[in-house]
Amino acid sequence: MLTLNLPSVWVRHFGLAFDPFEHLEASSDRRLGDYLIGHRQFPVIWENAPALVFARHGGGKTAMRVFGARQAWKEKRAFPIVYLPSIHGRYDPHASLSDHMAAIVRATSASLLLGIAFQPEIFLALERAGRRALVASFADTLPDSLEYFLEVLRAEQTPLALWLELDRLFVLPEPPRELVREFCDALEFAHVDVAPRHAPPPHVRWQEQIEIIFDALDCRSVDLLIDGVDSATLTFGNPEAQAEWIAPLLDQAPVWASEKIYLKAFVPLRSREAIEERVDSLEDTFRASHLEWDAPNLAELLRARLSAASGGRIGSLDAVAEEDVHDAETEIAQSVIPLPREALLATQLVLEKYIERVGDQEERISLDDVSRALAEYQDNAEWLNLGALASPA
Amino acid sequence: MSKASAVPPTAVGYQAFDRLRAEWERAWRDRVWVEPPHLHKVLAARSVFVFGAPGSGRTMLHDTLIEKCQSRNPTPPLLVDWDPQLPPADASESDCAKFYVDEIFKHCARALLRHIAAAPDKFRAAPDLTRARLAEFIQLYSNQDPDFVDELAENLAEPDLDAARGVLMQPVSSRAILDISPPSLISKLTHWIQRIELERIWILVEQGKAWITLEPERMPRTLGALLKTLDLFDIPGFEFKVLIPAEFDELVRIHSALSIRRADALRLEWSPEQLLVVVERRLAAMFGKPTFTLKQLGPAKELEDYLHEYGGVTPRGWLELVKPYAEKRYDLHLDRALTLKEFTDLRAANPPKLWIDPRTNQVFLHHKPLDIKPNGLKILRYLYEHGKSTRSALWYRGFRGLDREPKSREDKAWEMPTSWRQTLDQNIYRLRQDLESDPSAPTYLVTQPNETIVLQYTA
Numbered sequence: 015m016l017t018l019n020l021p022s023v024w025v026r027h028f029g030l031a032f033d034p035f036e037h038l039e040a041s042s043d044r045r046l047g048d049y050l051i052g053h054r055q056f057p058v059i060w061e062n063a064p065a066l067v068f069a070r071h072g073g074g075k076t077a078m079r080v081f082g083a084r085q086a087w088k089e090k091r092a093f094p095i096v097y098l099p100s101i102h103g104r105y106d107p108h109a110s111l112s113d114h115m116a117a118i119v120r121a122t123s124a125s126l127l128l129g130i131a132f133q134p135e136i137f138l139a140l141e142r143a144g145r146r147a148l149v150a151s152f153a154d155t156l157p158d159s160l161e162y163f164l165e166v167l168r169a170e171q172t173p174l175a176l177w178l179e180l181d182r183l184f185v186l187p188e189p190p191r192e193l194v195r196e197f198c199d200a201l202e203f204a205h206v207d208v209a210p211r212h213a214p215p216p217h218v219r220w221q222e223q224i225e226i227i228f229d230a231l232d233c234r235s236v237d238l239l240i241d242g243v244d245s246a247t248l249t250f251g252n253p254e255a256q257a258e259w260i261a262p263l264l265d266q267a268p269v270w271a272s273e274k275i276y277l278k279a280f281v282p283l284r285s286r287e288a289i290e291e292r293v294d295s296l297e298d299t300f301r302a303s304h305l306e307w308d309a310p311n312l313a314e315l316l317r318a319r320l321s322a323a324s325g326g327r328i329g330s331l332d333a334v335a336e337e338d339v340h341d342a343e344t345e346i347a348q349s350v351i352p353l354p355r356e357a358l359l360a361t362q363l364v365l366e367k368y369i370e371r372v373g374d375q376e377e378r379i380s381l382d383d384v385s386r387a388l389a390e391y392q393d394n395a396e397w398l399n400l401g402a403l404a405s406p407a
Numbered sequence: 408m409s410k411a412s413a414v415p416p417t418a419v420g421y422q423a424f425d426r427l428r429a430e431w432e433r434a435w436r437d438r439v440w441v442e443p444p445h446l447h448k449v450l451a452a453r454s455v456f457v458f459g460a461p462g463s464g465r466t467m468l469h470d471t472l473i474e475k476c477q478s479r480n481p482t483p484p485l486l487v488d489w490d491p492q493l494p495p496a497d498a499s500e501s502d503c504a505k506f507y508v509d510e511i512f513k514h515c516a517r518a519l520l521r522h523i524a525a526a527p528d529k530f531r532a533a534p535d536l537t538r539a540r541l542a543e544f545i546q547l548y549s550n551q552d553p554d555f556v557d558e559l560a561e562n563l564a565e566p567d568l569d570a571a572r573g574v575l576m577q578p579v580s581s582r583a584i585l586d587i588s589p590p591s592l593i594s595k596l597t598h599w600i601q602r603i604e605l606e607r608i609w610i611l612v613e614q615g616k617a618w619i620t621l622e623p624e625r626m627p628r629t630l631g632a633l634l635k636t637l638d639l640f641d642i643p644g645f646e647f648k649v650l651i652p653a654e655f656d657e658l659v660r661i662h663s664a665l666s667i668r669r670a671d672a673l674r675l676e677w678s679p680e681q682l683l684v685v686v687e688r689r690l691a692a693m694f695g696k697p698t699f700t701l702k703q704l705g706p707a708k709e710l711e712d713y714l715h716e717y718g719g720v721t722p723r724g725w726l727e728l729v730k731p732y733a734e735k736r737y738d739l740h741l742d743r744a745l746t747l748k749e750f751t752d753l754r755a756a757n758p759p760k761l762w763i764d765p766r767t768n769q770v771f772l773h774h775k776p777l778d779i780k781p782n783g784l785k786i787l788r789y790l791y792e793h794g795k796s797t798r799s800a801l802w803y804r805g806f807r808g809l810d811r812e813p814k815s816r817e818d819k820a821w822e823m824p825t826s827w828r829q830t831l832d833q834n835i836y837r838l839r840q841d842l843e844s845d846p847s848a849p850t851y852l853v854t855q856p857n858e859t860i861v862l863q864y865t866a
Binding site: 020038039042071072099100101102157158159161162165166169175178179181182245248251355356359366394397398399400 | 447501534540587588594598643663665674
């Protein structure tokens with residue numbers, strides 16, 4: 015690898031299996047499910063009801079979405095459809111429900127393909143007709159041809175390759191390679207078995223997909239998870255545009271709920287007021303939650319990651335630090351803007367300072383490493399004016 | 408190494424301090440190269456904006472990044488060297504974003520085609536559909552730029568050109584990428600390139616020459632749009648390495664990719680320890696020695712204190728200060744360090760230059776910021792602009808800010824000389840206190856026998 019990999023040095027020093035502070039963006043972290051904390055405080059994610067989860071940038075929205083999707087499918091509570099605005103070829107600020115439905119159909123196909131790739135036994139347990147129906151539902155709705163995805167899956171022999179191809183919608187534990195190969199064969203056979211047809215309109219496609227999910231896959235409900243509302247150029251930093259874009263979906267949520275399709279949107283906190291103004295009877299329809307972090311939660315987040323990376327051997331940075339370092343995670347958590355991303359960044363800085371000091375020589379994290387890191391963090395945060403920009407107002 | 412093979416390096420001589428611009432020093436760059444601050448962060452798998460003042464080593468950092476990429480096997484990054492052009496002046500923010508997206512894809516396509524031309528075997532070994540997708544991407548974005556295709560034909564050798572032609576002419580049956588959103592397309596691109604043994608994509612931007620020409624009112628919108636565009640490209644395996652002038656750092660306060668940590672923001676500032684290494688390596692190259700310490704140049708403590716006080720945080724700042732001493736020693740073919748007297752005499756003849764930052768009105772002696780009181784600053788700014796002045800002009804035009812001096816008592820602006828001369832003298836006195844290391848023997852603010860006030864040694 016080209017990239018100068020400082021983390022690889024301290025990962026080796028401390029005997030970790032991986033860098034637990036690497037991924038600042040939750041959707042790129044395939045291990046997130048191993049150490050996500052705080053989810054129990056947010057039952058809205060698990061309940062069979064529409065939900066709105068508000069959080070600041072870097073506040074854990076995507077982590078909750080990723081984890082929610084993973085657990086829903088893994089526990090067979092619901093089938094997760096992850097709908098990201100990036101699935102649209104072009105951003106349309108005035109997207110109607112029809113526009114959204116056309117995109118949701120594509121999102122559903124992507125979620126279906128990913129879901130069965132991670133749990134191929136589900137597809138393999140289907141009768142021939144069920145397999146054909148599922149594969150037929152992919153026609154013209156996947157981001158690329160099924161042949162392409164099969165080529166990728168055969169070459170890499172893991173659904174993680176599809177996860178990368180399909181915008182990292184959600185990730186589950188990898189199945190054995192022989193099962194992946196068997197799945198590829200079965201998928202290809204079913205694909206060949208499907209007769210071509212004219213593409214039906216999105217609402218028909220949607221009904222077909224829902225039937226497959228409830229009947230063939232025997233799911234009890236569907237979680238329609240919406241994230242990344244602020245990721246288009248026109249919506250970034252623009253709460254009104256975000257509210258405008260998502261409003262048709264929020265209006266439709268009660269109808270879907272009656273069909274056991276539960277919309278759960280993960281949206282920037284700044285857009286809350288605009289959404290409340292835009293959508294009637296929001297409180298009656300949605301369970302709302304506000305992701306907020308305090309120092310103890312952030313410290314727990316850091317410890318959980320360290321524990322996962324060490325197989326439970328290391329519960330705190332103190333275990334690999336000098337004697338005068340006490341509760342490093344709390345000190346870090348108390349020194350940063352109260353967001354997971356900030357805590358992770360500051361921890362990266364501590365480890366950077368450690369490596370700058372010791373090089374390749376295995377030592378222990380010093381109090382000075384922590385102090386210098388936090389001083390640099392605060393200097394950088396002040397320069398970037400993060401305190402003002404991170405406020406919810 | 409045996410004595411016979413220990414060939415001393417040739418002396419770079421005066422060139423070592425001649426231009427102090429990395430682009431002029433490439434022939435002997437290795438001899439003076441010092442690892443830039445934060446290099447490991449710039450090389451990390453994150454987008455980064457590096458803000459650097461003139462002389463901070465942005466070009467050196469740019470060259471280092473390219474060299475690191477080119478020297479890595481077997482999976483280097485695809486380096487896309489991008490000099491952003493300006494979007495149309497009347498473009499909205501979203502138009503600016505679209506403009507940049509298209510530009511970035513165009514440059515990615517170019518870089519990919521060059522890479523495939525240079526390493527066709529790896530392309531041929533990739534799975535069929537991956538090759539088809541890459542060809543489709545390249546065709547879509549290079550067909551938008553016919554000049555590039557012609558340029559490619561002029562600059563590639565025939566075997567390489569065959570490989571490139573093959574990609575451009577490859578039949579593309581799918582239209583898979585046409586409807587893909589930019590973030591999805593980038594995500595796929597990062598996977599496709601891994602199948603032709605490229606690790607990731609780095610978009611390298613140095614300076615953005617067109618940006619320098621931006622009128623101040625356009626800059627925030629144009630560059631702000633770029634920063635917002637980056638948010639679309641927050642895809643692992645696709646990173647921006649943007650090296651830009653420090654005066655653009657007000658961008659960091661815009662709500663953007665930087666404030667939500669999609670990209671890191673770094674200041675290219677060197678520590679005194681690093682800068683000392685820069686100076687000593689430069690001296691070693693000048694004199695053709697394997698090593699050369701500051702002590703070998705002159706009185707080390709005095710030199711170091713001088714550099715610490717006036718050199719600032721950039722390599723060029725320190726090297727410019729060292730230059731007269733290095734050249735003097737080189738001129739005289741001395742085999743000893745300069746004495747304290749020689750150093751002191753040279754210092755008197757080469758004081759740090761005074762300059763005023765037009766954006767901030769901060770006054771510097773070389774790179775040492777000075778705290779000048781407001782009234783003194785008025786005087787100083789006037790003299791900085793005019794070089795010298797009569798006391799009367801200094802009072803009325805510099806201090807009072809008038810367009811011209813009053814011609815007579817009848818002029819409304821006229822003031823009794825007995826009163827303003829005293830005030831002026833007091834302010835000049837205070838200014839000298841702020842400016843001069845020895846106010847009783849001023850270097851910069853000198854009163855000539857004919858009472859003209861002269862500001863000397865300005866940059």
